[in-house]
Amino acid sequence: MGLRLIALLLILGAGQAHAQPPAPIAVTQPVRPIFLPAPVQWDADLLRFRPALSQTATDFANLTGGISFGMAPADLNTKLPEPYPGVSWNALPLANEYPGEVRYFGVPIEAAGSLRVGMTACTGTGSYLVFLFRPEGFFRLSYRLVPDKTCTDTNPAAQQIFGRFVPMGQQVALSVRYHVGKTQVVDITDATAGYLTPIRWRQGGN
């Protein structure tokens, strides 16, 4: 009986020792994220390059819960968990910082559904997401992360959002990150937006 008990304890002990996870790598805190753009493929002579991965608008739609560049405002609105009431091209306000006719509407970040792209860091309660449209359709997704007393730093949230879009090839979507005052901004723009691409948000514009 005693021998059997000892053997059982030895087996259990060996099993537990075997089951222990490998020792974690001792990493000095804090750890900074490194963003990973899509790789570039060069020829052997290092003269020509091309995207190493084949990415399409479908990859973008997979990330955004079905929202694609080129959508009409009303069509995009139906994809939102809480559709904005009465969305139509003529009813949308003009985004004054852009030349030509660019219109927009926004939703609180809390109501953005899958467009939160798995973000876990805090955002101020006044943070929101803006959808910008040219006459040809949707061309820019703009996250505006505004700090407040409950969330004094929205940089980690901006990093998390940005980190999800950076791997998207620039032939599909252009991701840019900057801040206006204390508001962190992440803009995701249609690669075909042309002269609208470099335009940044100005606080008070929209």
Next chain:
Amino acid sequence: MRVLGGVLLMAAVAATMAHAGPLSFDLQLHEPPVIADSKAPTKCTVTYIVADIANNDLYASRMRIDPTENDAPADNRLPCPKVMPPRVGLRALDTCLTRAGEAKSCVFADMSRGFEREPDIHNTSENASRCSSDNASDIGVACWMAGNLSVCDVACADTPQKALVQAQARCEEKQQHSCPITATVPVSGP
């Protein structure tokens, strides 16, 4: 009897089609899964770490390079070019330039001592900001904060832990500061 059989057959076919609904274009020609050759030598990737000093963001810009016909693997790794032309480094920098608010905020991540006083790309090293997959599997970065500015240095190694330790050692030696902020990624990537 033959007529009855034919009617029954047609009825059966019709019932099947009605049940099936609209014709599907999925012809069940599923492609077989791609089977990666796990013993194939690793192709050359040169990874640059570039920094956006306005946001204190780091990017790992991966440059994959086609092998030449004469390349022979060593330790199951295909060789990388011994000399990297500046255009490859500039393309790596582009991954930051196209994403940052201001172009001048993009620099290579291996920074000279005193970078915090003159935060300019000329005070960074392109060569020391990259690792090649024929020599290293991981690239590490270590930084210290000079006010709101992150000042960093880079190292290459064959494990993530060694890459961090070597990056910290390089940063602390060059900068004469403790460099507690670290990051690492594989050179070849996922």
